Amino acid sequence: MISTRALTRDxxxxxxxxxxxxxxxxxxxxxxxxxxxxxxxxxxxxxxxRMLTTLITPTAGTATVAGYDVTTQPSQVRRRIGxxxxxxxxxxxxxxxxxxxxxxxxxxxxxxxAKQRAGELLDALELRELAQRxxxxxxxxxxxxxxVAMGLVHAPSLLFLDEPSTGLDPxxxxxxxxxxxxxxxEHAMTIVLTTHxxxxxxxxxxxxxxVDHGEVIADDTASALKARLAGDRLxxxxxxxxxxxxxxxxxxxxxxxxxxxxxxxxxxxVADGPAALPELIAAxxxxxxxxxxxxxxxxxxxxxxxxxxxxxxxxxx
Amino acid sequence: xxxxxxSGPALVVDRxxxxxxxIVMTRELKxxxxxxxxxxxxxxxxxxxxxxxxxLLSGSMGGTFGAGVWQWFVPSILVMTTLFxxxxxxxxxxxxxxxxxxxxxxxxxxxxxxxxxxxALKEMVPLFGQAVIVIAVMTPFAFDLHVGxxxxxxxxxxxxxxxxxSFSYALAIAVRKQDWMFWVVQQTFLFPLMILSGMLxxxxxxxxxxxxxxxxxxxxxxxxAERTLFSGDVWSSAxxxxxxAAIVTAALGLTVGIRAMLRSAA
Numbered sequence: 001m002i003s004t005r006a007l008t009r010d011x012x013x014x015x016x017x018x019x020x021x022x023x024x025x026x027x028x029x030x031x032x033x034x035x036x037x038x039x040x041x042x043x044x045x046x047x048x049x050r051m052l053t054t055l056i057t058p059t060a061g062t063a064t065v066a067g068y069d070v071t072t073q074p075s076q077v078r079r080r081i082g083x084x085x086x087x088x089x090x091x092x093x094x095x096x097x098x099x100x101x102x103x104x105x106x107x108x109x110x111x112x113x114a115k116q117r118a119g120e121l122l123d124a125l126e127l128r129e130l131a132q133r134x135x136x137x138x139x140x141x142x143x144x145x146x147x148v149a150m151g152l153v154h155a156p157s158l159l160f161l162d163e164p165s166t167g168l169d170p171x172x173x174x175x176x177x178x179x180x181x182x183x184x185x186e187h188a189m190t191i192v193l194t195t196h197x198x199x200x201x202x203x204x205x206x207x208x209x210x211v212d213h214g215e216v217i218a219d220d221t222a223s224a225l226k227a228r229l230a231g232d233r234l235x236x237x238x239x240x241x242x243x244x245x246x247x248x249x250x251x252x253x254x255x256x257x258x259x260x261x262x263x264x265x266x267x268x269x270v271a272d273g274p275a276a277l278p279e280l281i282a283a284x285x286x287x288x289x290x291x292x293x294x295x296x297x298x299x300x301x302x303x304x305x306x307x308x309x310x311x312x313x314x315x316x317x
Numbered sequence: 318x319x320x321x322x323x324s325g326p327a328l329v330v331d332r333x334x335x336x337x338x339x340i341v342m343t344r345e346l347k348x349x350x351x352x353x354x355x356x357x358x359x360x361x362x363x364x365x366x367x368x369x370x371x372x373l374l375s376g377s378m379g380g381t382f383g384a385g386v387w388q389w390f391v392p393s394i395l396v397m398t399t400l401f402x403x404x405x406x407x408x409x410x411x412x413x414x415x416x417x418x419x420x421x422x423x424x425x426x427x428x429x430x431x432x433x434x435x436x437a438l439k440e441m442v443p444l445f446g447q448a449v450i451v452i453a454v455m456t457p458f459a460f461d462l463h464v465g466x467x468x469x470x471x472x473x474x475x476x477x478x479x480x481x482x483s484f485s486y487a488l489a490i491a492v493r494k495q496d497w498m499f500w501v502v503q504q505t506f507l508f509p510l511m512i513l514s515g516m517l518x519x520x521x522x523x524x525x526x527x528x529x530x531x532x533x534x535x536x537x538x539x540x541x542a543e544r545t546l547f548s549g550d551v552w553s554s555a556x557x558x559x560x561x562a563a564i565v566t567a568a569l570g571l572t573v574g575i576r577a578m579l580r581s582a583a
Contacts (some may be wrong), residue, residue: 053424055582075332075426083424087417093348093409094418102344106425150421 001158001190002029002052006061009047021047023214024061029192031157034184036205037194038301040313044214045194046086049162052192053083066158079107082156082189086163088143089150090135096146097122097131100153107154114153121149125179141172145179152183159184161193165200173197177204198301198313210305217308222301229307230299231257232273234280236266237292246291249283264292273298337427341435345409346442359443360450363398367391367451370517387459391451392470392543393516396536398447399474400511403440403482404503407489410436414493414581423582433486433578437571440482441475448474463549469556470546477539477563483570490577514540538562 009022022044029035037045050056052065054074063070066080083089090099100121104114122128125145130138138146144164151159164180165173181204184191195201201208202222210218210225218225238246243261250259250268253276258269270276273296284291305313349356367390375386413419422432448471456462485503492498511517513527514536520528531537542559550556 050582055420055423078424078426081424083421085417085420085424087415087420089417089421091344091348091413091418092416093412094344095347095351098344098347098351102340102347103425105340106422106427108426147421 001031001033002027002063002065002192004028004052004061004063007048007051007058007063008060009044009051009056010059021214022051022058025211025214025216026061027209027216027219029190031190032188033207034191034205035193035207035209036201037192037209037211038196038198038201038305038313039194039211040311041196043211045211046162047214048211049160049192049194053081053160054078079154080156080158082151082154082159084147084151084159084161084164086166088135089147090143092134092136094135095131096127096133096135096138099135100131100146100149103150103153109154117153121152124183125149141168141175144168144172144176148176148180148183152187155187156189157187158190158192161191163194163196165195165197173200196313202301208301210301210308212305212309218304225301225304226299227271230303231255231269231271232276232299233258233297234266234268234270234273234277235295235297236268236280237264237294238266238284238289239292240264242289245287245289246284249287249289250280252283253280332426332428334428334431337431338435338438341427341431342439345436345439349439349443356443356446359402360447363394363447363451364454366397367394367455374518387455388461388548389544391455391460392547393540394451395448395470395474396514396516396540396543397511398451399444399478400481400507400516400536402444402447403478404485404507406436406440406482407485407487407499407503410486410489411493411496411499414489415496419581429579429581430575432581433483433574434571436486437479437483437574440478444474444478445471461549463547466546466549466551469551470543473539473542473546473556473559473563476560476567480563480566480568480570483567483574487570487574487577490581493581510534510536513537516540535562535566 004025004027006024006026007022008024011019011021013019025044025048037048039045047056051058051070052063054070054077057071065077068076068080070077090096097118100118101114104117105111109117122131125148127142127145127149130142135143135146148161148164151161161180165176168176180191183189193205206221208218208220208222208225209216218229220228236246243264243266246266247259247261250256250266253268253270255271256268256276258267260267277294277296281291281294302313305311371387371390374390410419423429452460452462452467488502489499492502513520513531513534515531516536520531538558539562541555542562545553545555
């Protein structure tokens with residue numbers, strides 16, 4: 001569905017300064033995948049998306065989207081993709097129903113078909129009562145649902161979402177995702193989205209592409225990334241005079257690393273936390289080491305990013 | 318659960334520029350037609366100006382014009398309405414840049430040039446409405462309506478308006494990253510163009526350099542042509558020059574505007 005090779009984009013800021021926003025990204029997305037592109041602000045997520053949606057042309061490299069080259073056949077690409085940008089696709093001075101209907105006409109539906117399709121999407125995205133309202137009168141969540149509806153008018157086989165849920169409260173985010181995932185089922189869509197919400201990439205996407213400084217630094221399922229690049233962390237507290245004994249036991253655990261003692265707490269990185277913890281507690285009891293408390297911290301994608309770059313995802317920008 | 322009536326490949330139709338232009342123009346007109354109050358308000362503005370400025374002109378310049386002051390001033394108001402309406406229209410596009418609506422349309426299969434041409438052509442509609450209202454209100458008073466000349470005059474205004482509107486959109490695209498510049502540039506051009514066209518006050522009594530400068534102002538030719546046409550004289554060289562000025566403005570405006578639109582995504 002998408003295939004890029006060494007995709008690159010520079011922005012010339014001034015005669016002496018060029019920003020290398022995207023540095024040679026090669027990426028393949030198969031039909032039906034749901035891919036999240038994750039990275040800090042300024043990592044090149046949006047620039048990549050803008051190249052794939054024909055908004056800007058690559059400085060170097062190639063990209064084929066829905067079977068067509070983005071540089072030489074942009075109009076073919078545009079007919080086949082849906083795009084929900086960071087802003088609002090619907091004009092603020094327009095009425096909800098008018099914009100949805102107009103979008104259908106733009107994609108070649110006749111008036112009747114466009115009306116019917118607009119009606120379906122108004123129902124599907126719970127916008128029916130708002131059809132006669134001006135877009136500027138909608139709430140943030142309603143407007144975002146309308147943006148998604150606009151992107152789905154022509155039932156594209158590939159949908160791009162650029163930070164779809166930014167600025168929405170948790171309830172509206174969950175609601176938006178319900179709609180997106182349901183539409184994906186119905187349309188058998190491929191979805192590529194950018195996000196800087198870790199939990200969103202974690203729970204929604206089947207594949208996470210981590211981007212930093214314009215390059216892909218990791219690309220796998222969220223659980224594989226976490227197991228491979230972060231692992232679970234065990235945290236146990238004991239009386240200080242038992243700490244050294246517990247450290248020795250912890251280091252015997254299979255795959256244990258980053259065994260760090262701070263104060264009365266011992267922290268251990270392991271591949272499988274829930275299995276390792278009872279094992280360690282049993283060993284401690286056997287040696288007469290009293291454990292005061294024990295926790296398993298499952299890793300987040302932030303831990304993955306931290307391990308890859310040495311920086312926190314939120315602070316990286 | 319709704320069932321879907323369309324599938325992707327069925328939508329891949331051949332594109333025609335005229336169809337795209339019509340789509341863009343229809344979309345632009347919808348908010349205008351959906352909001353009759355602001356439409357009406359916009360329509361009345363020229364009348365307010367006419368009512369306030371006309372009597373002053375009549376009082377101070379009455380000697381020059383005699384009873385023909387309205388015959389002289391009504392065409393001015395029509396050109397002024399065109400000038401104000403179309404030179405500000407780029408602000409609508411700026412707003413669509415800010416909200417993201419323009420970006421959305423750039424990713425659709427609509428041709429880039431239709432995004433400009435459709436918008437520019439839409440300018441004719443409110444313009445025509447305003448002109449008809451002004452003429453309808455003034456005719457019972459001291460204004461002599463010559464239908465043939467008036468129709469040609471409106472057509473000329475429409476052509477000029479498309480050109481000026483295109484320039485306004487081009488300006489909006491050029492300054493989209495520092496949008497306050499739009500109004501700075503627009504105002505900087507608006508007033509010299511207006512005053513140096515002899516629209517509000519005749520330039521015959523002004524200094525020589527102003528009369529020379531007015532020769533380089535396309536608006537001067539339009540104003541002259543409109544006055545000639547609204548006095549009922551269609552076959553005059555002033556009309557021809559006005560036509561040339563309007564067509565040149567439209568051609569240049571569309572060229573500059575379309576070029577700007579092609580680069581508007583970056």
